[in-house]
Amino acid sequence: MALSPDGETLAGAGDDGILYFWNVATWRRIGRLTATQAEDVAFSPDGRVLATAGTDGAVRLWDVQARREVMPRPATRKGNIVAWKVAYTTDGTKLLSGDSDGTVRWWDTTTHRLVGAPLQGSGTALAVSPDGTTMATDGGAGTIVLHDLVTRRRIGAPLVGHTGTPLDVAFSPDGTTLASAGSDGTVRVWSLVRGRQSGRPVTRPGTGAIYGMAISDDGRTLVISSGSGVRLWTLTGRDRRGRLVVNPLGRPIAPDRIGDGGPVALSPDGKTLATGASDGVIDLWTVTTQRQSGAPLIGHTEDDGKRWVRGLAFSPDGAVLASTGADGTLRFWDVGTRRQIGPPVTGVHASALAFTPDGATLAAGMDDGTVRQWDRRTRREKVSPMRGHMDAVTYVAFNPDGSVLASASKDRTVRLWDLRTGQQKGQPLAGHTHAVWMAALSPDGRLIASAGRDSTIRLWDVATRRQLGRPLTGHLGDVSGIAFTPDGRTLVSAGYDATIRLWDVSLPSDLEAGVCDLAQRAITREEWNLHVPGAPYEPICAPAVP
Template identity: 35%
Template sequence: MKPLEASDPRQVGPYRTLAELGRGGMGRVLLAGGPDGRLVAVKLVDEQFVEDDGFRARFRREVRASRQVAGAYTAAVIDADPEAPTPWLASVYVPGPALQTAVARTGVLDGEAASRLAAGLAAALVEVHRSGLVHRDLKPSNVLLTGDGLRVIDFGIARAAEGDGTRVTRTGMLVGTASYMSPEQARGESPGQASDVFSLGSVLVYACTGQGPFTAGSVPQVLHNVLTAAPALDGLPARVRELAEACLAKNPADRPTPEQLLGRIGGVVPAARPWPPAVHALIAAQQDEVDRLLHAHSPAGPPFYPPAPVPAPTAVDPAAPSGGPSRRRFLVAGGAALGVAAVGAGAWASVSGGGSTKRHPTGGKRAGTAAQRPVATLTSDVPLDRLAFSPDGSLLAAIGGDATLRFFDVASRQPSGDPIKGGTGDRARIAAFSFDRTGDTLATAGDGVKLWDVRTRRQLAALTVPLMASMDAPGPAHDVGYSPDGRLLGGAGMELVQIWDAHSRAPVGKVEFGHADIMSKVAFSGDGKLLAVPDESAVKVYDVASGKQSGQSLLGHTAAVIAAQVSPDGHTLATAAYDSTVRFWDLQTGRAVGAPITVGSEVMVEFIDFSPDGRILAGGTQDGTVRLWDVASQRAIGKPIGLGGEVTGVAFGGEGRTLATVSKRTIQLWDLTALTRA
């Protein structure tokens, strides 16, 4: 841990930086504190990757996927800003040295500790792969040895950097560390889950010998060894050598899966102190250093979080030159002077109008009339993701960054009741949710699909989504949704959508799309007979009764589909993709409806919602704006609404009279009539 240098930022998003934890090929990591007092590790991405035009889109996609990985062997991603001048992400801070540091300072691991390391790494990869991710950069510096075991960090980030291949486009440098790459990565191929197993074997060799199995005097020679040479396994304990040899097979098909590797390892004896004493001494020393650092920032000194001004979110003038999205946070402390009343998890505040034309941080102008201002603003203590109104419009729900589902009473503009926690354990994060037609029951996706009583917030049932089409073992759910007629409930897994009867909760079928896809969605037609499933840049429509594809794929996007939603009448499908377009489709005929909407170069719509009458579509973008379109004509309505930060949810409520938007910790309610007149 190193003190901050003069050039280091003192604030990254809502996090105040304290010290440098380390540096690597992808960037540097800073220790920071959040507004809630929680310690986080903030990774600042190196500038060389930002120069790649497609990096931010890939980084945004990978961060969103990484948030779905939260197990006992991973450090959960809790916040990120892909649009900052220097993109960053924040994960839970876990005290403990990297394996690389531990080996360098205390020596190599013995057979028992190496077996424990192998079991922990295999279990971590099970968690990562269940979420549809491939780590791609498993190496000693990305493995933390902790007081209770280990944590794997930085999954998904290598993929954001590498684009279509495995090399950085502008510098020619190899993404990742050559000594721990798989042969397929060294050949420039897209790595799969078996690549992570190969890297695991290389990490095991390093842990027991202090060097990788293909070490050489130059990177080209290392890569040549990875491709053609037998690994150097001398000096490994017999049990560890057998495991490493299996993992380091040149052919991916010959390597064990992480589950099979756990079976080969067998049971590991439980231990209160899993590592050698010298490693635990490093852990204790790091914790002591953090304690001293925090003591220096005690309340006796200057305020840890000084009050911050609260800018008024306003409409953006599309003709105004862009200055890049602002990343200011609406902190409760800063809002108190403006009449924000703190209530529970956050606070609602009325925002008055004004005639200012001061330049807005997003590059637009402040609105000239109060009609273009939100009618209410809520500031939360945690980042919020996704929004949905209950069918009667009385409740607004959002996913909290603390793995909860939070509710707000629309009439009183206050938090409503206790949050819903996905369950016990780190895997119980909520990825998506959906109200049933009555609004009495709510379904969440995460560790399977769970049903909740909206009034009491008690769990009613837990439904299993198979891990794979060929396996009944339970897996994660990435999306969940009811059919518009209320008869069916669907949960999207990695390779299929499991379908249940919404009333009896009995399985009634499944739609298999045959390959891992964490972008899969649940979008039923109005009568529940059809199901639309994004598949990369296409959308496939399936007959629910037979589980077979119905008609041709919906083609038109040129990049992966991010969002898909069916109109309230169940006839029209809206899709948004990473190609910066929004398209409409007739679900029954499979034909495109009207012309595609082009949002703008490098501007992606990530969240969409139809108005209750189906006439308007709202889209929230990563550049901090919300846009409205007339569905019939595909024309823009009014001006884009600037939120000053990446939009993480949009929803219509109040019988279509209200639009809710969320950006990080701030929910805003807008009068739709005023917006459409703007």
């Protein structure tokens, strides 16, 4: 994603191979064009041309106004090479591309030809200083290297500190400071004058990217699945300002077994934790002692060299655990006896699972974009699949009374389904610019929170299916987990940036001011009549709506 130099246009590449353009002032989409799936985009200094780095190894140039490709032929690489990053020099005469073969190449933006020999530097991170004299890039083995763009020679020693791959770098406006974000879950700041790190990492290392999260039904325990294993946190109430207090509980659980970020599930009483590993085994743990409880659940088998557990869900009474695996099976387990209940259900390729509040039905979001339901007792499919998503379903969740199911998908939408009719309720909730990984319903069923690859969290009114206010921003990578606390006052989020964030979504004491601050627009007559039926319309937040 890139912002034009004048700050008026935002460009982003979708998973569907389409480039989208938005007007920043109105947040409306103003154009699109079809391109080979792009990993990165960059505007030229004059804002007239957009460069893209493609998974096919090609670097392409696009006329922003005409919405067409301007390069007579793509600048491509032979072999299985991916172009990860693109960046312009300050004068716009050269374009740099970081490739998966560990090189950075220069392209003349007029002739569209390569200039000179490539420089060594992985393409996962790439930036040019504001004065156009210095390039920063991933140097391999967790290092960052600097090159003089005039002499094309390396400047000084590599910057050493990250224990994982640097994923992004950025210069300060004066060019004396560099910030870097890595797969080790840290953001580091470097003084280029001194050639060393300034202070401590902004985020705590050791957690690693967070892939999943859950909160116990009593609201006392938070569990996250990260690159360093599974960690537990206690939610110990609120401070004097009403903010939720979160404290770590012990050390990571079995990082050698579940350090790959497998699925996790908490039993409704918060006493038992289930974790899925890459070897197809499910382990159960006692939360208070953080020790393994009883024998593991073994049943998922290897399929094409893959064995990992993909999805887990406890029934509301905690007696049954459902699981899906890479072997394409759905299995039901008796938590008390640690035995599988009946034969597995085959042909279930899914990672998203959820039981209805009464525990009678299990829903699964499928890789083919459908949502299917099974009777817990008979393990038979209850109704025809619900169809509507255009890509894999990544998460499913029920409202409190079990009448509505919300599904999130890689197609960048959240959809609501009426389980009495099996039909979709209204239009999909659209706004995310990339895949949606998670959706959570508030305890009262009135709000939906969604989050995903675009690093944002969005709140939606279930009744009107409209977005409330602006997206919540702060995460530096994919938002992989969201959950409401049982009182509905706080939304907890976790992401690939290895951070856990808390968002106050409770109503303020000054209700009118709070509503206006959240909505950031006029309240329509339709919304007024829905939430304040029978009361005369009042033009709060803005002049009366005609």
